[in-house]
Amino acid sequence: MAKKPSYEELEQRVTELERVVESIGDGICIIDAEFRILYENKTHRDAFGEHTGEYCYAAYHNKNETCDECPVALVFKNGKSHTRERMVQEGEKVAYYEVAASPITYSRGGVTAVIESVRNITERRRAEESLAESEEKFRSIIERLPMGIHMYEMDSDGQLRFIDANPAADRILGTDNKLYIGKTIEEAFPEVSKTEIPGRFQAIAEEGGF
Helix, strand or coil, X not given: CCCCCCHHHHHHHHHHHHHHXXXXXXXXXXXXXXXXXXXXXXXXXXXXXXXXXXXHHHHHHCCCCCCCCCHHHHHHHHCCCEEEEEEEEECCEEEEEEEEEEEEECCCCCEEEEEEXXXXXXXXXXXXXXXXXXXXXXXXXXXXXXCCCEEEEECCCCCEEEEEXXXXXXHHHCCCHHHHCCCXXXXXXXXXXXXXXXXXXXXXXXXXXX
């Protein structure tokens, strides 16, 4: 039977664990079953202040009870990990955080506490919003063009599949191009399957050239 670690060895392990957690770039906190904050690492304290011993819903959200869809509460309820995104007003700016809560269990399997990691995803969200805005502008331009436009994307098998067309394409071809969505270029337009068009489109998709 394995020898139980001594108190000094356990203390050393805890110290090493705390050193690792303190160095993590994500904010880390540990919350007990009464929703009291037991521990916060430096990243968490720097972002949200020192709140050890306080109720998490009061400290972080200025509420008198647990938040709706609280990931920590869900962990205590079903013992599974949960992740949520939260928007936080920071002065005149808005910040976005990804909150992941995971159970800390005791030997009989019950959840005794929850470890919660908080990651700032503001830059990622802004990049996603900027991309969505650019795509919307691009689509608006395509919609207004007088020339017919067909759009394709390459699937996981390396085949080009029809994903959309602009109104001009419907008018010029006298058909509803949405009927072809999801089909390969050869399936959608069999008459071009024996021409060089599919090969040229494939090269453009793969290499970005004509």
